[in-house]
Amino acid sequence: MKEDPRDFIVPIRMNFSEKEKIKKRADKTGKNLSTFIRDSSLGCEIKEKPDKDFYDLVIKNMGKFIRTLDELERLLYHRNFIDERILNNEIAEWRKFRMMIKEKYLWGKIYGNNKFMESGNKTR
16 A cells, blocks of 8 residues: 655534545535545635536447548448438537537536526627
């Protein structure tokens, strides 16, 4: 086991509720409590680790997107043209996918379950 290079222990006082809140936030980032508190104190940007649903969704859609690009590449190589219908459809699908990811995983976290979006203020 490697030796911990940290020389100081800094005990901090908190109540049970505070500890549980901090522990939950640390768990969401994939860090242990000590690392989370240290990184927070040093002003590091701390982001939540995406959940399994996010990875499943992204991998599924990226696979579909890559297959379509492969198909377009084959058409271009063998027939020296790209089917614009397929290309435009894929561009539209990709844009919808990007918007869905932003709404579900980014804007909801930033603006509290999309209340910002529901109010009609869509400027970003």
